[in-house]
Amino acid sequence: MPCRCGAHWCWVCRGVFEMTTIYAHLRTAHGGLNLTEGGTAATLWGRVTGAERAQGTWQQPGGLEDQRRVREAQERRRNLEERERLAEAHRKRQRELAEQATRRQAQKDDRWCAIM
Known part of the structure; x- marks a missing residue:
């Protein structure tokens, strides 16, 4: 996800990356670019947000x-x-x-x- 300052952050691990490296990071570290690809990102995102929502601590990115x-x-x-x-x-x-x-x-x- 891009920020107004130009940085891109990974919605799975919340790391900050350059525009030229974010997509490679998503593919290698999380198995794909979005939830529909079925990589580790889908599992991790659901587990983290589900736990945060259950505790009432979830915030919008x-x-x-x-x-x-x-x-x-x-x-x-x-x-x-x-x-x-x-x-x-x-x-x-x-x-x-x-x-x-x-x-x-x-x-x-x-x-x-x-x-x-």
């Missing part, structure tokens, strides 16, 4: 609860991307240090320590 969920999902995605970026930088630095230690050991020079 785009309500305050959905906005909160979208913000939280975006924040989780940003945090994950930041952690992945930091982990990759750490792995790169570890590779550089290992290569540097190997080069220094290969020099067989007394001035260099394997640790330094």
Whole structure:
């Protein structure tokens, strides 16, 4: 479903996607684009909304609860991307240090320590 801001959100998992990736997401993650295709989306949607309706907590899409969920999902995605970026930088630095230690050991020079 498109938003006025241009973002598209998945009506099944409520994830936020670019216009170019939403349809691929629906097909791969939920088995299809709509309920008539009989994928996992139909089962999930019926189960979630049925439970929410039974509890009297169901809201129309785009309500305050959905906005909160979208913000939280975006924040989780940003945090994950930041952690992945930091982990990759750490792995790169570890590779550089290992290569540097190997080069220094290969020099067989007394001035260099394997640790330094």
